[in-house]
Amino acid sequence: MKPHQLDELRAAFGARLHENISMANYTTARVGGSAVALIPTHTQEELSECAQMLWNLSMPFIILGSGSNILVSDKGLDVIVVHNRAHNVRIKTNSDSPYIEAESGAILGTVARQSALRGISGMEWSAPIPGTVGGAVYGNAGAYGNSIQSCLKMAKILHKTEGVSDWPVEKLNYQYRSSVFKREKIPAVILSATFNAVQTSREEAWEKIDAYQVHRKETQPPGASMGSTFKNPPGESAGRLIEAAGLKGHRIGRAIISPIHANFIVNLEGATAQEIYQLMKLAQETVADKFGVVLEPEIEFLGDFS
Known part of the structure; x- marks a missing residue:
C-alpha cells in the first residue's frame, strides 16, 4: 500500500x-x-x-x-x-414462528447457547463451532448433518452498489461449504442473519448442546488450528483418506496433521503458515496419487503463498 x-x-x-x-x-x-x-x-x-x-x-x-x-x-x-465484532443477538420467543437474529460478528456457539437458555431450538448443532455468524453464512458452515443452509431464513446484506437489502436463503445459492459470496467474490458485506427456530425446553436444548460438545472433544483435536482443512469429497471423508494415505501424525516443522483427526492441522506453538501450507500440499498430492481423489480446501488462503 x-x-x-x-x-x-x-x-x-x-x-x-x-x-x-x-x-x-x-x-x-x-x-x-x-x-x-x-x-x-x-x-x-x-x-x-x-x-x-x-x-x-x-x-x-x-x-x-x-x-x-x-x-x-x-x-x-x-x-x-x-x-x-458486531455481536448483538435478538431472540423472538413469543410467537408461533420463533426466530433468532444475530449480527455477523456473533460467535455461533454464543448464539446457540443464548437460544437454548430461552428455550429456542434450531442452532444447537453449531455450539462447538468457533466461527462467527458472518463466516458461517459466507461458507455455509455445517456439522452433524446440519448446515447454515438448512436453518437460515435470510441475511441482511450491504452491497457496494445496491445498498442494504434482505436476501432470502435461496438467493445465496448454497452448495456444500459454499455460497454465491464465496464462489463469486461479490462486493458485499454480511451484516446479520435471521435463523428459523422452534420452541422447546431449556433442558432439551442444553442436552443437545452438551452431546455435540462431548462428541467434538472426543473426535477433534484441541489446540490452534484452522478447523476442518479440506471439504469431504462426495461419499467420502477427507480425514479418512488422509489417514489411509499414511499421513496421520505427519509433521513439518511445528505443524502436524492431527493424530486425532487427520482433516485438522494443528499448530504445535511456533508453526508458520508456510509449514501448514506444505502439509496441505503434501496431503493433496499423496491422496491424489494413492486414491485418485483431489482434495479441495475448505479453508481460504489470504496473501501470497508462492
Whole structure:
C-alpha cells in the first residue's frame, strides 16, 4: 500500500486505525504475517459505515470475524482488515414462528447457547463451532448433518452498489461449504442473519448442546488450528483418506496433521503458515496419487503463498 493511501486512511479513521498488526493474534491457527492496517467495528452500523468508507476510498479490504477457516501468509496482507465484532443477538420467543437474529460478528456457539437458555431450538448443532455468524453464512458452515443452509431464513446484506437489502436463503445459492459470496467474490458485506427456530425446553436444548460438545472433544483435536482443512469429497471423508494415505501424525516443522483427526492441522506453538501450507500440499498430492481423489480446501488462503 502506498504512503498516500495510508495517509487517507489515517484521515478517515483516526485512532480507530491500527497499523502493522500481526495476524497471528487474530486467527485460530495462530499464524500469519502482519496486515498493513486493521479497523475494529463493534456494531452493525459501524461495520456498514466502515465498508462504505473503504469502498469510497477505493481501498481493498477483507472482513475478519473469529479468524477460523483461513490461512494467512507469513508475508502478511497488503489490504485493510476490518475486524467484525458486531455481536448483538435478538431472540423472538413469543410467537408461533420463533426466530433468532444475530449480527455477523456473533460467535455461533454464543448464539446457540443464548437460544437454548430461552428455550429456542434450531442452532444447537453449531455450539462447538468457533466461527462467527458472518463466516458461517459466507461458507455455509455445517456439522452433524446440519448446515447454515438448512436453518437460515435470510441475511441482511450491504452491497457496494445496491445498498442494504434482505436476501432470502435461496438467493445465496448454497452448495456444500459454499455460497454465491464465496464462489463469486461479490462486493458485499454480511451484516446479520435471521435463523428459523422452534420452541422447546431449556433442558432439551442444553442436552443437545452438551452431546455435540462431548462428541467434538472426543473426535477433534484441541489446540490452534484452522478447523476442518479440506471439504469431504462426495461419499467420502477427507480425514479418512488422509489417514489411509499414511499421513496421520505427519509433521513439518511445528505443524502436524492431527493424530486425532487427520482433516485438522494443528499448530504445535511456533508453526508458520508456510509449514501448514506444505502439509496441505503434501496431503493433496499423496491422496491424489494413492486414491485418485483431489482434495479441495475448505479453508481460504489470504496473501501470497508462492
